[in-house]
Amino acid sequence: MCLLAHCSLLGRWPRALIGYARVKPFMDVPAIRTEGLTRRFGELIAVEDVNLEVAPGQFFGFLGPNGAGKSTTIKMLTGLLAPTSGKMQILGLDFEQNPVDVKRQIGVVPEGMALFGRLTGAEYLNFVGRMYGLDRETAAKRAGELLEFMQLGDQPRKLVTDYSHGMQKKLALAAAVIHGPKILFLDEPFEGVDAIAAGTLKSMLQRMIARGATIFLTSHVLEIVERLCSHVAIIHKGRLVAQGSLEELRAGVEAQAASGNGDHLAPGSKLTLEEIFLHTVGGVRGAEQELSWLG
Amino acid sequence: MAGMSGLQARAQLQAIAQVRWEIFLHSLRTTKGTLELFSRILITAVMTAGGLGGAFGLGAGAWYFVSQGEPEFLAALLWPVFMFWQFFPVMATAFNETLDTSNLLRFPLNYRSYVLVRLVYGALDPATLLGSLWLTGVAIGVGIAQPRLFLWTVVVLAIFGLFNILLTQMVFAWVERWLAQRRTREIFAVIFFLFMISFQLIGPLMSRFRPRSASSMVRVSGEVNTVQRLLPPGLSAHSIASRANGRWGASLLSLAFVAGYGAVILRVLSVRLRAQYRGENLSEVTKDAFAKSGDNGVRVGWNVRGVSGPIMAVFEKEFHYLSRSGPMLLTFVTPIIMLVVFGFGQGRPGGGFLQRSPDLGFPIGAAYTLLLLTNLIYNNFGADGGGIQFFLVSPARFRQIVLGKNLTHIAVLVLEMAVVWIGVSLLFRRPSLAVTMATIAGMLFAAPLNLAVGNLMSLYSPKRIEFGTFGRQRASQLTVLISFGVQLVVFAFGATVFGLAKYYSDIWIAAGLFVILAAISITAYGLILGRVDALAQQRREVLSSELCKA
Numbered sequence: 001m002c003l004l005a006h007c008s009l010l011g012r013w014p015r016a017l018i019g020y021a022r023v024k025p026f027m028d029v030p031a032i033r034t035e036g037l038t039r040r041f042g043e044l045i046a047v048e049d050v051n052l053e054v055a056p057g058q059f060f061g062f063l064g065p066n067g068a069g070k071s072t073t074i075k076m077l078t079g080l081l082a083p084t085s086g087k088m089q090i091l092g093l094d095f096e097q098n099p100v101d102v103k104r105q106i107g108v109v110p111e112g113m114a115l116f117g118r119l120t121g122a123e124y125l126n127f128v129g130r131m132y133g134l135d136r137e138t139a140a141k142r143a144g145e146l147l148e149f150m151q152l153g154d155q156p157r158k159l160v161t162d163y164s165h166g167m168q169k170k171l172a173l174a175a176a177v178i179h180g181p182k183i184l185f186l187d188e189p190f191e192g193v194d195a196i197a198a199g200t201l202k203s204m205l206q207r208m209i210a211r212g213a214t215i216f217l218t219s220h221v222l223e224i225v226e227r228l229c230s231h232v233a234i235i236h237k238g239r240l241v242a243q244g245s246l247e248e249l250r251a252g253v254e255a256q257a258a259s260g261n262g263d264h265l266a267p268g269s270k271l272t273l274e275e276i277f278l279h280t281v282g283g284v285r286g287a288e289q290e291l292s293w294l295g
Numbered sequence: 296m297a298g299m300s301g302l303q304a305r306a307q308l309q310a311i312a313q314v315r316w317e318i319f320l321h322s323l324r325t326t327k328g329t330l331e332l333f334s335r336i337l338i339t340a341v342m343t344a345g346g347l348g349g350a351f352g353l354g355a356g357a358w359y360f361v362s363q364g365e366p367e368f369l370a371a372l373l374w375p376v377f378m379f380w381q382f383f384p385v386m387a388t389a390f391n392e393t394l395d396t397s398n399l400l401r402f403p404l405n406y407r408s409y410v411l412v413r414l415v416y417g418a419l420d421p422a423t424l425l426g427s428l429w430l431t432g433v434a435i436g437v438g439i440a441q442p443r444l445f446l447w448t449v450v451v452l453a454i455f456g457l458f459n460i461l462l463t464q465m466v467f468a469w470v471e472r473w474l475a476q477r478r479t480r481e482i483f484a485v486i487f488f489l490f491m492i493s494f495q496l497i498g499p500l501m502s503r504f505r506p507r508s509a510s511s512m513v514r515v516s517g518e519v520n521t522v523q524r525l526l527p528p529g530l531s532a533h534s535i536a537s538r539a540n541g542r543w544g545a546s547l548l549s550l551a552f553v554a555g556y557g558a559v560i561l562r563v564l565s566v567r568l569r570a571q572y573r574g575e576n577l578s579e580v581t582k583d584a585f586a587k588s589g590d591n592g593v594r595v596g597w598n599v600r601g602v603s604g605p606i607m608a609v610f611e612k613e614f615h616y617l618s619r620s621g622p623m624l625l626t627f628v629t630p631i632i633m634l635v636v637f638g639f640g641q642g643r644p645g646g647g648f649l650q651r652s653p654d655l656g657f658p659i660g661a662a663y664t665l666l667l668l669t670n671l672i673y674n675n676f677g678a679d680g681g682g683i684q685f686f687l688v689s690p691a692r693f694r695q696i697v698l699g700k701n702l703t704h705i706a707v708l709v710l711e712m713a714v715v716w717i718g719v720s721l722l723f724r725r726p727s728l729a730v731t732m733a734t735i736a737g738m739l740f741a742a743p744l745n746l747a748v749g750n751l752m753s754l755y756s757p758k759r760i761e762f763g764t765f766g767r768q769r770a771s772q773l774t775v776l777i778s779f780g781v782q783l784v785v786f787a788f789g790a791t792v793f794g795l796a797k798y799y800s801d802i803w804i805a806a807g808l809f810v811i812l813a814a815i816s817i818t819a820y821g822l823i824l825g826r827v828d829a830l831a832q833q834r835r836e837v838l839s840s841e842l843c844k845a
Contacts, residue, residue: 078688080839082832099832103690112843114684118619119612122592130608131689136596144593156592159619175685 029092031056031183031214032077037086039072046072048238050086054216054231056182059209061229062218065281069238070218071111074187077216078108091182104132107181109189113172117161121152121171124160125178132179139178146174150200166197173201177208184208186217190224202228226273236281246273253279304408311399311412327756327773327837334772338779339424346425350432357436361444366539370523370532372433373455377528380426380459384467400574409572410565418460430456437535447538451550455531458557465560468567474624527553602702605691609699610706616678617703623671630664630711634718653723654802658734660715662789665741666782668704672745673774675700675753676842677760683842693831694824697753701746708742729802736809737792741785743813743820748781750823754834757841788812 032054039047047069054060064070075081077088079099088095090102108114116124122143129139147153150170152163160171169189176184184205190198205215205228219225225232226246233243242249250271256279271279322328353372360368399412430452438445473479523529534549596604597611617623634656675697676683686696712734719726726734758771792812796805831838 079835080684080687081836100690100692103688106688108688110684110688112681112684114681114688116612116616116679116682116685118616118678120592122594123612123615126593126596127608127612128685128689130596130604131685131691133604133690135604136598140593140595144591147591147593153591156590 029056030054030089031058031091032060032216033089034077035087037073037076037088038084039069039076039081040084045238047076047083047235050235050238050240052233052240052243054214056091056214057209057212058214058231059205059229060214060216061225061232062216062235063222063225063232063277064218064235068235068281070235071187073235074185074216074218075110078106078110078185079103080110104179105181106183106185107176107179108185109169109172109176109187110185111187113168115160115168115172115175118159120157120159121147121163121167122156124171125175128175129178134179142178146178149204150174165192166194169193170197170200173204177204181213183214183216186215188218188220190219190221198224222272222274222277232273234277234280242276242280246276249276249280303403304405304411307402307404307408308412331772334776337776338772342421342425343428346428349425350428350435352432353429354432354436354439357433358440359436361437361440361539366437366444366536367532369433369437369535370529373528373532374523376426376429376433377459379429380422381463381466383422383425384420384463400572406569406572410568413568414460414464418464422463423456423460426459427456441539444535444539447546448535451531451534451553454550454553454557455527458527458553458560461557461560461564465564465567468564468571470625472567472570474620527556530556603695605695606699606702609691609696610702613700613703614706617707620678626667626670627707627711629667630660630715631718633663634660634715634722653719654726654730656719656723657716657726657730658737658789658793660719661712661734661738662741662785664708664711664715665738665745668708669745669749669778669782671707672701672704672749673752673778674756674758674760674771675750676757676838677753679842680759680761681843683757683838687831687835687839692828694827697750697824697827701750704746705742708738712738727802729806733793733796733802733805733809736806736813737789739813740788740809740816744785744816745778745781747816747820747823748777750827751830752777754827754830754838757838759842759844 030053032052034050034052037047037050037052038045050069050073052073062070062073072081076083077090077095079095079102091105093102095102116127119127125143125146126139129142130136134142144153150173152167152171152174160168163171169192173186173189176186186205189201189205193201202224205217209215217225217229229246231243231245232249234241234249242252244252253271253276323332353376356372357369360366360372399409404412434445434448434452437448473482520529524533530549530553534546534553537543537546537549597607599607602610676686679686686693716726716731752771752774756771756773758774792805792808795808796802
C-alpha cells in the first residue's frame, strides 16, 4: 500500500528527490559521526566533547536552549566552522581530509539561508545546480521542477531579495536538495515560516526520508521535531546531555523521575518532547516577574 | 508639546551619535578593527595634507584676486571646488560613504530629525572634508586681503558649501532611485547608448569651433561668463565681489539666489527623503514579475567550451549581479564621462591636456577603468553577503569561484577598454598600433597584479556591500590603503616604462617591457590563485561573520 502510494506520487516529484529511490544507504557506516568534537571561541567553550552518531535514513532532531551550541555544531558539520579539536565523519569520510567529497554528498540550509539576493529564484537554483556539478540541462530541468513543487514559479522576474521569508526558506531548501544529497543539514528550517509553507517543507522532508536520505535538523519548534524526527539529541551549555530515539529519551526521563531525581510525572501520561526537553536541560517555565513599566 | 518633541529629537540624535561611537570602540577589540583605524587615520592624514595644500593654493589665489581688486575672479576658484565636490563621490566610490538610514525607521524619529541625521552623517565624506577645507582656504585668503570682507565671505561660502552637500545628496538619492529598477535602468542604458553615438558629433563640433579669431573667443568667453554668474559658484563669487565694491543690495541678492538654489535642491531631495522615511523599498518587482503562460523563468545556463560548469556559473551569476547594480553601471560609464570632460578642453587656446598629448588618451582611459574596478576586485565577496555561506558549503573549489569572478572583472575591463578606445578615436584621434599594444601589454601587467592582491584582500579583509543602493558602499579602509599602494607601484612602473620608451623615441619598447612585467604578474596571480583554497579554509569564519552581518 505504502509503495503504491509512493509510485502514484512519483509524477509530481522533482527529479532531485526521485533520485533518492536509487540511493542505497551505507548501512555499515553512520551517516554522521563525531568524536570529541570541541569548539572554543577564546575563553568560551561553545561545544565540548560532543560524540554524535546518526544512522543512515534517520530523521534526526538536534535540540538545545538558545546559545547551547546547536548552530556551532551544525556549522562544524557542514564545513562553515573549523573544530578546535575532535573528529567528524560524514558517510564514513573524514571531513577535514575530504571536504570536497563530503560536500558533494550533503545539502545545507544554514542559519542565514545562504541566498544570493540579486538573482531570481530560477537563476539561483540553476546556479546552485551547476556549482554542485550538474550539467546545464539537468540543472535547468531540476530548477524548474523544484520551483513548481515549491510553488515559487509564478513570479519568474522577482529577485530573491524581494521574496517573503517563507518563500526564501522554501527556495533555500530547494537549493539544498537540487543535487540529490544523501544527508541534509537544516538549521531552523521552520523559523518564521507560515503554516502553508511549513506544510510543504514537512511533506518534502518526509518524502526524502522515505527515499533513504538522512536529515539532521535543529529547531525550536518542539512539536514539529516530535512529529518528524525519529531520533533526537539535546545539547546544553555546549555538552551533549541526551541522545537516542524519542522512546529511549522518554524512558530515560521516566526512569530518572522514578528514581526520585527531577520532577514527579503524572502517572500513566506519555511525556511530550517539550517535557523531556525541559526535564533534560532543567528549564523552568514562565517565571512570575513583574515589569514595572508594563500595564 | 513642541518642546517635548524637540527634546526627544535631541535625545534621539545623541543616542545615534553614542551608538556610532560605541560601534567604533567595539571595532577596536579586533586586530582587523585596529588595522582599519590605522588605515583610516593614514588615509585621512593624506587627504588632509592634500586638502591643506589645496586650501593654501586657493587661499593664495583668493588673496591675489581680492588684493588686485578683481574679486569677481573668485569664481575661477569656486568652480573647480564645485566640480570636485560633485564629481569625486561618483568617480571614487571606494572612498565614499552614505549612511544607510533604513534601520532608523523603526524608531519614533520625526521627519525633521530623520532629514538632519541623513544630512549630517551623509556629509561625512572626503569630498565634503576637502571641499570645506578649500573653502576655508578661500575665506582666509579673502580675509587677509580685505579683513572687512572676511565675515561676509564666511557666510557666503558656508551657504555655498551647504548647497554642495545638498546637491551631492540629491543627485545620489535620485540616481539611486532611477537605477534601482529594471525599467529605469533600461532608460539609463538607452541614454548611455545615445551618449556614445553622440561622440561622433562631439569630435566634428569641437573641430568646427577650434579655429577661432580673438574677437570671437572674447565673445564666447563673455557668454560663458554671463551663464556662470547665474549659477551658484558664480553667484557666490559675485556676492563677495559686490560686497567688496560696497554694493550691499547686489551682494544680498546674489546670496539669496545661492540660498534659493539650495532651497530648491532641498525640496527635490525632500521628495526622495520623504519616500525613504515612509519606508520605501526600491525593489525590482514590476507588473511583469508574474509569469506569462507557464514561463517560470528557468533558462539553461551559459556555456563556454573549455570552461568548467562552476566557473561559468559564477561568471553568469556575477554578470546578473552587475547588470542589476545601479551604482556599478554608473561606475562603468565614468571613464567615458572623464574623456568627454578632458575633450571639452580642446576649444581653449593651447588646447586641452589630451589634445596636446592625444597618445595618452587610451592609456589614461584604460588605467582609469582599472582604477574604477578596484571596488569590485578588492572585495570579491562583498556583494554576496550571506551567499558566502553557500560558497563555503558547496563542493566547488574556491579557486574556481575566484576565477569565475575574476573572469567577469576581466570581461568588464576588456569591454570598457574597447569603449575607451572608440571614445578616444572619436574625440581625439585613433591611438596608434604601438600605443594600443603598449596599453594592452600594460594592462596585462597591471590587471593580474591587481587581481592577485585583490583576491588576497577579498579573503583577508572582506566587507559586506549592497550592490543595489548607494549606501554602505565603502570598502574596508585597510583594503583602500593597500589598493592605493598597489596603484602607486603600477603607476611607478608604468611611468618608468613609458619614460624609457619616450627617451628612446620608440613606444614598442614600452610594449616589450610591459610583456616582461606581465609575465611576472601573471605568474604571481597564478601562484596566489593556487593558494586560494587553503586561504579560504583558514579564513572561512572571518568571511562568514563579516559578510553575513545584517
